[in-house]
Amino acid sequence: MSGTTLADWLRAQDDAALVALLRARPDLATPPPADMSVLATRVGTRASIARACEDLDTFTLAVLEALVVQGGDSEPVALATLTQVLGPDVKPRPLKQAVARLRSFALAWGDDDALSVPPVTREAFGAHPGGLGRRTGQTYDLGGITEGEQRVLQKLAAGPPIGDTKDASRVVPLEKAETPVQRLLARGLLLRRDPGTVELPREIGLALRGERPLGPIQVTEPKPKTAVLPQNGIDATGGGEALELVRHVENLITSWSAEPPPVLRTGGLGVRDLRKVAKDLGVDEQRAALLIELVVGADLVANTEATEPEWVPTTKADVWLAATAEVRWATVAHAWLELPRLPALIGRRDEKDKLFTPLADEIRRAQAPRDRRWVLDTLAAFPKGTAISNPADLAALLGWRAPRRGGRQRDELVRWTVEEGTAVGVLALGAITTAGRVLLDEGPGHAAKTLGDALPAPLDHVLVQADLTVVAPGxxxxxxxxxxxxxxxxxxAGSATVYRISEATVRRALDAGRTADELQELFKIRSRTPVPQSLSYLIDDAARRHGRLRGGAAGSFLRCDDPVLISEVLAHPEAARLELRRIAPTVVVSPLPLADVLDGLRSAGFAPAAEGPDGQVLDLRPGGRRTTPRQRTARKPVSPAVPADERLGEFVRLVRAGDRAAATPRGERVAVPGNLGAGPSATLSLLQQAARARRRVLVGFVDSHGTAAQRVIEPHVVGGGVLEGYDHSYGEVLRFPLHRVTSAALVDED
Structure with a gap:
C-alpha cells in the first residue's frame, strides 16, 4: 500500500486548513517556512511533535499510538485496522473524529485507507509504544507451549516486552533446550537482542492481550460533579475574599516598611520571618507564604540588593496604597495570574531534603502561569454559576483533556490553583467569579471595574458596642x-470587621494630631448605635493626660506647665538613659532624637506628645522605608505566541509562493552570491524584468540584524544599489540594499 508524502499532502490542503495547522502548532511558523518542504520537515521534528502531543486528549493520543503500533510511521495503514488495537469499545464516529483532529495537527495524513504518521512519532511513546515489541511481519503458532512458557509470554506481553535473562547467552536447538526461555528462543517465539536480553515480537503481544491490546480506553471525557449557584452569591463571596486579600497585603507592606526582613544569603526569606508574618497577620503559614510571593510578584516589595540586603516595600507600594480597593485587588490578582512560581511548594522539601522557603529560586517554574490559566480557563468555559466543589473531579477532567501536560504534579497543580484562586478572590465556592472571568479575558483594568460594581457601596457608618468594640458591617x-x-x-475581619478600642489606640490617634473633641465627634456622627459612656470617658481620660509633657528638638526638649510632673520624670530611672537635663522649672532637654525620648517615656508609663514649631501636636510616626522597584525583564513565553490569523494567512501565502518559486524554470531563478555590491547582472535583469511586467518576485534577504527572511514583493525601482517594491500582503513599500538580497525568483500567481 503506498501513500502520499507529507509535503504533497500539505500542498493539497486549502489555505484555511494550513492556517488552522499553524494556529494549533505555532512553533511551525517560527521563523516563517520558505516552502512546503520546509514546513513538512518541521512538522516531523521530535520537539514539535512532543509539543503538539501536549494538546491532545487521552483518546486522540490512544489513536495516534494505535497508528504507531500498526506501523503507520513506516508504511500507510487503513483506518479500519485500528479497531484491532483499540478494541471493540471504540465506535467508528469518535475514531474518525480523532483521526480528523490528528490531521488538523498534521500528526497524521492521508486518506482513511492509507494513513501515515511522521517517523519520529514513535519516540513520543517511549522505547516501546503500547508496551509492545518490534514488528516482524511473521505469523506465529502458539500451539503446544507449556505452562512455564505461557507464563513467560504473558509477562512480556503485559509490557515491557524486554526481559533480562541468562538463558539468552546462546540459542540452542529445541531438543537441547532446558528452560522455557531457551525453548521459546528455539521456536522463534522470542527474539534474542543480546546475550542477556530477549524481546517479545509485537504480533505475539497483540495476540496474547486479547480484544483490547491497549487496555481499556476512555473515549469520552469524564463528567465532573457540578452544582449551579447564583452568580451574585459567588461574586459576593469572592468580593469578600478580595477585600481580605487587600487588607492582608496592606498590613504586610506596613509591617515591612517599619521592620524589613533580611534576605537570606541563598536568597529568599527565612522561616522565622515567615512565621512572624503569619503571626502578625493572623493567618497560617501557607497563606502568609502566598501573600509574600504576591507582594514581590506585584513589585510592591523588592530586594534592596545592598551590602546587607533586605525585603523592603518599593515606591510602587505608595501608589498601590493610594488606590481604591478594587484597583489594589486587580493589581495583586494579576500578579498571581502571571506569577512564574509555585507558592504551594513552600514548606515542602525537595529530593535532597532541602526546605523550600518563600522567594527562593527553587520554586520558580516558567510554566506555572500557563498551567494556572489552563485550570482557570477550564472553569471559565462552564456556564456562569457552575461550581465544581471537588478539585479531584477537575483534575480528572484536565487529565483526560491533556494527559501530557502538567507533569507528575498535575493533580496537585489543579488543587493548588483552586486553593490559591479562592484565596485571591478569582474563584469562590468552586466557581469562577465574574471579576475573575474578566481578569482572564480583558486584563486587570476591566477586572477592577467589574469587582467595584459587584462590591456593595462603601459604608459611611459603624456600630459602636458597649464593650469598646466597633463593628463595620461591610x-x-x-x-x-x-x-x-x-x-x-x-x-x-471578614464580611464584617470588628475593631477594638483601647487606651493605647486612643493615644495613638492623639499622637497623630487628633483632639478629644474630634474623636468624640467621629463616633457621634459615624456610629449608628449610641456611643457608650465608657468610650467617652476613655477618650476624655486619655486626652486629659496626653500632651501634658511637650517635646521638641534640642536634640529634643520636654516642657510642662506642671513642675511637679517634670520632677517626677527626672526622678524616674529612665531619665538617666534618656540623658534628660532640667534647664528651667518646666523645661527639660536631651541630646537624643525626640522620637527616642518620647518612646522611652511612653514605655515608662508617661503620655508625652510631640509638638511642632507652632506648638501644635506633631505626628512623628515613621513613614516607612522604601526602595526602588527592580527592573523587570520580559518573561519568556513557555510556548511560541500564536500570531493573528491574518499573519498566519500571510505565512501560508509565503509558503505557497516559495513552492511556486522552487518550481520556476531554472532560467527565471537567480541566487545572489554574497559580497557582490549591487548584485550580479542576472539578478538586476530578473528584477528589472519583473518591474516592467508588474510581476511579483520572491525575494530572499538578510536584514540588518543578520536574520534571513523572505518576502513576496512587486518591484517598482531597481537600480542605484537598491530594490524598492510594494508588498501587497503587508500593504507597505519596502527598500532592500541589493547586496543583502540572497535569492530572487519570479512567482506566478494562481
Missing amino acids: RLEPDLADEMALVANVES
Whole structure:
C-alpha cells in the first residue's frame, strides 16, 4: 500500500486548513517556512511533535499510538485496522473524529485507507509504544507451549516486552533446550537482542492481550460533579475574599516598611520571618507564604540588593496604597495570574531534603502561569454559576483533556490553583467569579471595574458596642477606614470587621494630631448605635493626660506647665538613659532624637506628645522605608505566541509562493552570491524584468540584524544599489540594499 508524502499532502490542503495547522502548532511558523518542504520537515521534528502531543486528549493520543503500533510511521495503514488495537469499545464516529483532529495537527495524513504518521512519532511513546515489541511481519503458532512458557509470554506481553535473562547467552536447538526461555528462543517465539536480553515480537503481544491490546480506553471525557449557584452569591463571596486579600497585603507592606526582613544569603526569606508574618497577620503559614510571593510578584516589595540586603516595600507600594480597593485587588490578582512560581511548594522539601522557603529560586517554574490559566480557563468555559466543589473531579477532567501536560504534579497543580484562586478572590465556592472571568479575558483594568460594581457601596457608618468594640458591617469609605485604623485595632475581619478600642489606640490617634473633641465627634456622627459612656470617658481620660509633657528638638526638649510632673520624670530611672537635663522649672532637654525620648517615656508609663514649631501636636510616626522597584525583564513565553490569523494567512501565502518559486524554470531563478555590491547582472535583469511586467518576485534577504527572511514583493525601482517594491500582503513599500538580497525568483500567481 503506498501513500502520499507529507509535503504533497500539505500542498493539497486549502489555505484555511494550513492556517488552522499553524494556529494549533505555532512553533511551525517560527521563523516563517520558505516552502512546503520546509514546513513538512518541521512538522516531523521530535520537539514539535512532543509539543503538539501536549494538546491532545487521552483518546486522540490512544489513536495516534494505535497508528504507531500498526506501523503507520513506516508504511500507510487503513483506518479500519485500528479497531484491532483499540478494541471493540471504540465506535467508528469518535475514531474518525480523532483521526480528523490528528490531521488538523498534521500528526497524521492521508486518506482513511492509507494513513501515515511522521517517523519520529514513535519516540513520543517511549522505547516501546503500547508496551509492545518490534514488528516482524511473521505469523506465529502458539500451539503446544507449556505452562512455564505461557507464563513467560504473558509477562512480556503485559509490557515491557524486554526481559533480562541468562538463558539468552546462546540459542540452542529445541531438543537441547532446558528452560522455557531457551525453548521459546528455539521456536522463534522470542527474539534474542543480546546475550542477556530477549524481546517479545509485537504480533505475539497483540495476540496474547486479547480484544483490547491497549487496555481499556476512555473515549469520552469524564463528567465532573457540578452544582449551579447564583452568580451574585459567588461574586459576593469572592468580593469578600478580595477585600481580605487587600487588607492582608496592606498590613504586610506596613509591617515591612517599619521592620524589613533580611534576605537570606541563598536568597529568599527565612522561616522565622515567615512565621512572624503569619503571626502578625493572623493567618497560617501557607497563606502568609502566598501573600509574600504576591507582594514581590506585584513589585510592591523588592530586594534592596545592598551590602546587607533586605525585603523592603518599593515606591510602587505608595501608589498601590493610594488606590481604591478594587484597583489594589486587580493589581495583586494579576500578579498571581502571571506569577512564574509555585507558592504551594513552600514548606515542602525537595529530593535532597532541602526546605523550600518563600522567594527562593527553587520554586520558580516558567510554566506555572500557563498551567494556572489552563485550570482557570477550564472553569471559565462552564456556564456562569457552575461550581465544581471537588478539585479531584477537575483534575480528572484536565487529565483526560491533556494527559501530557502538567507533569507528575498535575493533580496537585489543579488543587493548588483552586486553593490559591479562592484565596485571591478569582474563584469562590468552586466557581469562577465574574471579576475573575474578566481578569482572564480583558486584563486587570476591566477586572477592577467589574469587582467595584459587584462590591456593595462603601459604608459611611459603624456600630459602636458597649464593650469598646466597633463593628463595620461591610466595606468602609476610605476616609472612615483610615480613621478607624488610627483609633482602633482590627480584632477580626471578614464580611464584617470588628475593631477594638483601647487606651493605647486612643493615644495613638492623639499622637497623630487628633483632639478629644474630634474623636468624640467621629463616633457621634459615624456610629449608628449610641456611643457608650465608657468610650467617652476613655477618650476624655486619655486626652486629659496626653500632651501634658511637650517635646521638641534640642536634640529634643520636654516642657510642662506642671513642675511637679517634670520632677517626677527626672526622678524616674529612665531619665538617666534618656540623658534628660532640667534647664528651667518646666523645661527639660536631651541630646537624643525626640522620637527616642518620647518612646522611652511612653514605655515608662508617661503620655508625652510631640509638638511642632507652632506648638501644635506633631505626628512623628515613621513613614516607612522604601526602595526602588527592580527592573523587570520580559518573561519568556513557555510556548511560541500564536500570531493573528491574518499573519498566519500571510505565512501560508509565503509558503505557497516559495513552492511556486522552487518550481520556476531554472532560467527565471537567480541566487545572489554574497559580497557582490549591487548584485550580479542576472539578478538586476530578473528584477528589472519583473518591474516592467508588474510581476511579483520572491525575494530572499538578510536584514540588518543578520536574520534571513523572505518576502513576496512587486518591484517598482531597481537600480542605484537598491530594490524598492510594494508588498501587497503587508500593504507597505519596502527598500532592500541589493547586496543583502540572497535569492530572487519570479512567482506566478494562481
